[in-house]
Amino acid sequence: MTTLLEVQGLHKHFGGVQAVNSCSFTAAEGQITGLIGPNGAGKSTAIDLISGFKIPDSGKVRFEGREVQGKTPHVISRMGLIRTFQSPREWPGLSVLENLILACFEPRRERFWRSLRGPSRAEKEKANEQLVEARAILDEFGLFHLRNERAGNLSGGQKRLLEFARMRMAKPRLVILDEPMGGVNPVLGERMAAAVLGFVTAGTSVVIVEHNLPFIERVTDQVVVMAEGRVIAEAPFDQLRGNPAVVDAYLGELPTYDDAES
Amino acid sequence: MIDYLVTVLTEGSIFAIMALGLNIVWGWSGDFDLAFYGYVALGAYMTLVLTVGPATNPTTYILGLTLPFPLAVALAVVSAMVLALIVGAIALRHLRGIYFSIVTLGAVYVLYVVTGQYVPLFNGYNGVSGLFDPMGDVLGLDYSSYSFFYLGLCIAVLIIVLLLTTRLNGSRFGLALRSLREDERAAAAFGRDIYVTKLKAYVLGAGLGGLGGALYAGYLTAFNPSAWSPVETIILYAAILVGGRGSTRGVVLGVAVMVMGLQEATRYLPEIANQPSFAPALRLIITGVVLVLFIRFRPQGILPERRFRDKDPAGKGDAAAVEAMVAGPKLDTGAA
Numbered sequence: 001m002t003t004l005l006e007v008q009g010l011h012k013h014f015g016g017v018q019a020v021n022s023c024s025f026t027a028a029e030g031q032i033t034g035l036i037g038p039n040g041a042g043k044s045t046a047i048d049l050i051s052g053f054k055i056p057d058s059g060k061v062r063f064e065g066r067e068v069q070g071k072t073p074h075v076i077s078r079m080g081l082i083r084t085f086q087s088p089r090e091w092p093g094l095s096v097l098e099n100l101i102l103a104c105f106e107p108r109r110e111r112f113w114r115s116l117r118g119p120s121r122a123e124k125e126k127a128n129e130q131l132v133e134a135r136a137i138l139d140e141f142g143l144f145h146l147r148n149e150r151a152g153n154l155s156g157g158q159k160r161l162l163e164f165a166r167m168r169m170a171k172p173r174l175v176i177l178d179e180p181m182g183g184v185n186p187v188l189g190e191r192m193a194a195a196v197l198g199f200v201t202a203g204t205s206v207v208i209v210e211h212n213l214p215f216i217e218r219v220t221d222q223v224v225v226m227a228e229g230r231v232i233a234e235a236p237f238d239q240l241r242g243n244p245a246v247v248d249a250y251l252g253e254l255p256t257y258d259d260a261e262s
Numbered sequence: 263m264i265d266y267l268v269t270v271l272t273e274g275s276i277f278a279i280m281a282l283g284l285n286i287v288w289g290w291s292g293d294f295d296l297a298f299y300g301y302v303a304l305g306a307y308m309t310l311v312l313t314v315g316p317a318t319n320p321t322t323y324i325l326g327l328t329l330p331f332p333l334a335v336a337l338a339v340v341s342a343m344v345l346a347l348i349v350g351a352i353a354l355r356h357l358r359g360i361y362f363s364i365v366t367l368g369a370v371y372v373l374y375v376v377t378g379q380y381v382p383l384f385n386g387y388n389g390v391s392g393l394f395d396p397m398g399d400v401l402g403l404d405y406s407s408y409s410f411f412y413l414g415l416c417i418a419v420l421i422i423v424l425l426l427t428t429r430l431n432g433s434r435f436g437l438a439l440r441s442l443r444e445d446e447r448a449a450a451a452f453g454r455d456i457y458v459t460k461l462k463a464y465v466l467g468a469g470l471g472g473l474g475g476a477l478y479a480g481y482l483t484a485f486n487p488s489a490w491s492p493v494e495t496i497i498l499y500a501a502i503l504v505g506g507r508g509s510t511r512g513v514v515l516g517v518a519v520m521v522m523g524l525q526e527a528t529r530y531l532p533e534i535a536n537q538p539s540f541a542p543a544l545r546l547i548i549t550g551v552v553l554v555l556f557i558r559f560r561p562q563g564i565l566p567e568r569r570f571r572d573k574d575p576a577g578k579g580d581a582a583a584v585e586a587m588v589a590g591p592k593l594d595t596g597a598a
Contacts, residue, residue, distance in 0.1 A: 051451070073450040083451055091444035094437075095569040102441050105453030106434065112462055115433030116426060131572070148571050170452060 004029040004174050004205050005050070005081070010059035010069075012045055019045040020085070021229030023059070027174065027222075032206040034216040034237070037226035038250055043209045044086065044225070047176050051083040052076040064173065078105065080173035088159035088183060092152025096143055096162060099151050100134040103166035134169060141165045141195070157188045164195045174205045181212045193219055208247060225249065268409050274476045274522040275416040281498045281505075281513045282427050283470025288499070289508035289567070290436060291463035292443030294359070297349055299495040300373045301342040301468040305475025306485040307377070308338035310390040316564075323385045331396035335476040341474025344464050345373075350464035354457060370495075378487045389486020416477055416491050420514075423470060427510045432570075440508070497521060500549060504556050506563025513514045515565055524549060530598035 005027040012020040020042040027033040035043050041099045048054040050061050052073040061069040068076050091099050108114060109123060119127065138144045148152065154162060160180060167175050180192060189212075196219045199206050210216050216223060217237045225233040225240065227249035233240055240246050280302055287295045312334035316326035329337070353365040378387050380532045397415075430436045438459060441449040446456050479485050497520065505516020528545040556563070 005562055015341075052448075053447070072455075073447075074453050074455045077451055077453040085447065085451075089445050089448035089451075091448060093444045093567075094440060095571075097572050098437065098570050101570075102449075103452055104477050107453075109434045110438045110454075112430075112435050112466070115430055115435035118429060135572070148569070151571070166452070 001028045001030070003027070004064060005207065006060075006062040007046070007050060007060070008060040010046065010049055010061065011057040012042075012049055012054065013057060017155060018229050020049065020056075023229060023231055025224040025231050025234055027205065027207050029173075029205050031221040032200060032208060032219050034223040035191050035207060035209045035226065036211070036213070036223060037132040038227075041226040041249075042229040043226055043246070044178060047178055047207070047209060050076075051081060051176060053083075057258065077172075077230055078107075078173065082167060082170055082172040082174075084167070084178050084180065088156070088163050088177050090154070090159050090162050090166075092149040092150065094151055095148050096138065096151050096154070097131075097134055097147040099162060100137065100166055100169045101130060103168070103169040104130060111144035137165050137168050140168075142191075156183050157185065160184055160188070161194065161195075164192070167199070168202060169196075171202065172204055174207065175199060176207045176209070178209050180208065181210055181215055189215065235249060263489055264453040265409065268413050270522055270526055272413045272416050272481055274517055275413075275420040276474050276481060277478065277498070277501070277521045278420050278514050278517040279416075279423050280471050280474035281501050281517050282423055282510060283467040283474065284495075284498050285467075285502050285508065285510065285513045286427065286430075286439075286463050286470070287467035289502060289513070290431075290439040290443060291460050291467075293354070293460065293464065294363045295366050295464070295467070296363050296495055297346075297353075297370040297373075298468070298471055298498065299490055300349075300370040301346055301471035302475035302478065302494075303373070303377070303485070303490045304345055305338040305342045305472030306482075306490075307390060307475075308341045308472075309334045309385045309479040310393050310485055311335055311384065313396065314390065314392040317348040317385070321385045321388065321390075322382045323390050324383060330400075330448065331480065335473065335480075338346075338476040338479075339469050339472040342475065346465045346468030347461070350461050350468075354460050354464060354486070374487065374491065385486075387487055389489070391484030391486075393480060393483050412481060414479070419473070419477065424510060424514065426538035431510050458467070497549070500553050502563075503561075504563060506565040506567060508567035509563065509565050512563050512565035512567070516563065519564070520549070520552070524552065 003026045007026070008024050010023040011018075018112070023042065023046055035046070037043050045054065049056045049069070052068070052071050052075065059069065060067055060085050063076070063079060063081050066079070068079065068081070093103065094102070110117070135144060135147065138147050141164060143158065143161060143165060146158070151159070151162060164180070178195070180196070181189060184192060184196050195217060196206060196208065206218070208220065220237055223233075223235065223237045223240060224231055225246050232245045232249055234241050284295070284298050287293050287298065309331075311323050311325040312327050312329045312506055313331055314326070315328045317323050323535045349366065349369045353362050353369070357365055377384050380386070384390055387391060395403070395405075395408045398411070401411065403411050422434075438449070441452075441454065442456055442460060450456050482489065501516035501520040502513050503516070504520050505514065506512025525545065528541070531544055534540045
């Protein structure tokens with residue numbers, strides 16, 4: 001099993017807060033890696049650092065063996081690592097179908113002069129193929145009937161599905177999902193779980209940050225647990241149950257009555 | 263009457279060119295640029311100093327060449343784009359929204375004050391003048407037919423600009439720009455270089471502003487700081503908003519309504535004795551009221567920006583086509 005993403009000794013502080021403190025973990029190709037931990041554990045900061053939206057104080061991030069720390073988000077994205085955000089970030093004023101088409105980044109076609117000249121025959125064919133693919137993906141996610149709708153008009157759950165659909169369209173090597181289950185009802189959760197598993201079938205490995213532990217248990221192959229900026233455990237989910245450090249981190253040290261009296 | 267109509271149409275097509283430029287910056291890329299009229303002014307000034315010949319005492323201005331009008335226009339456009347590249351490179355780097363607007367407002371005021379106060383540049387507050395009927399003598403046109411020629415020129419340029427912007431509008435470049443307007447973090451997450459793409463749009467828009475300014479100089483024959491103030495940008499924004507932000511056809515319609523229609527219609531408001539400033543003030547009030555009404559009741563404008571519409575395959579009654587369109591592996595949503 002080859003390592004796709006390798007994070008080594010990542011540090012980041014904001015003022016006096018050490019948000020990520022010597023964080024190291026790996027994500028393997030073809031797997032779904034969960035990243036869990038209590039609030040304030042540094043999960044979101046960690047993925048901001050990995051995806052280039054924040055610059056680490058120190059440490060290394062290797063994606064497919066190449067160092068990417070400090071690179072800008074679009075450079076990392078072009079290498080094949082695409083992330084989502086905690087709240088859905090669709091392009092609200094564009095149609096659902098346009099949202100999908102734009103998920104495919106094509107530097108040549110987006111150049112100014114080429115756009116001015118108009119598409120060539122090959123590009124028109126490519127655009128048609130994309131359109132067919134986008135329709136198929138929308139159908140798969142149950143959004144086909146909404147394809148001409150303004151994306152901003154979708155419901156919260158539909159926006160989550162749209163984000164997944166965009167990812168399927170973009171076909172990255174690795175996708176980092178930041179709390180995809182936030183505000184999603186259980187019925188839709190089934191669909192999301194199937195979609196996450198579908199990424200691997202489509203050749204995209206997954207790192208998933210999530211608070212919903214049953215969901216994590218169901219979809220992940222490997223789980224990384226963070227607390228206070230550090231990685232405290234890295235194992236398949238069922239091996240984490242007995243791990244005292246993990247239990248501790250999630251429940252904290254509750255004050256007992258004895259403590260209060262003394 | 264016909265002369266009047268020619269005047270209105272010439273001015274209208276020049277403003278439409280400017281508005282199409284500003285629409286690229288604000289309508290597509292989403293940046294509320296207040297420096298825009300600076301590029302228009304620079305285009306106008308450069309056209310003048312490149313065509314009217316050396317300055318004679320007591321006037322002073324740079325260059326003072328006698329280049330042919332089309333060449334001067336081209337150079338004016340380039341200089342507007344160079345200035346936009348500098349301002350944009352600074353302002354677009356990290357600033358967005360109101361912060362970007364404030365920096366561009368600062369930039370245009372610097373330009374405005376320098377132009378007014380530093381006399382050797384463009385002759386200070388007196389401005390540059392003397393561009394009479396550009397290309398008229400070459401083409402052998404007399405005074406009466408010249409205005410028709412210039413109207414034709416402006417409309418021809420407008421049509422070219424309109425065709426090019428319409429093409430860009432539907433292109434991947436245009437779509438990528440819109441994605442920056444809608445959510446630039448998401449755009450970056452999907453591989454778009456926000457800074458470079460926005461800067462391209464900014465420079466392109468300023469180029470069209472410079473082109474409009476160059477034609478405006480040829481129409482006005484002169485240009486000085488009283489002919490432009492940064493507030494002039496607002497009428498362009500009003501035109502874009504009323505016509506339909508992001509929509510090229512809408513912008514042209516907006517210029518027809520707000521610049522040609524409203525400005526000209528209010529010209530015939532009754533004068534009130536001893537109150538000469540009443541009519542111009544009323545015009546501004548009407549413009550403001552129209553703007554407020556549009557923002558409240560039809561923010562997308564008269565002709566809203568068009569989204570790509572995928573036709574309904576079911577509408578054709580071709581079941582096989584529907585099947586082919588949505589063909590693909592279905593997710594088994596039950597078990598995983």
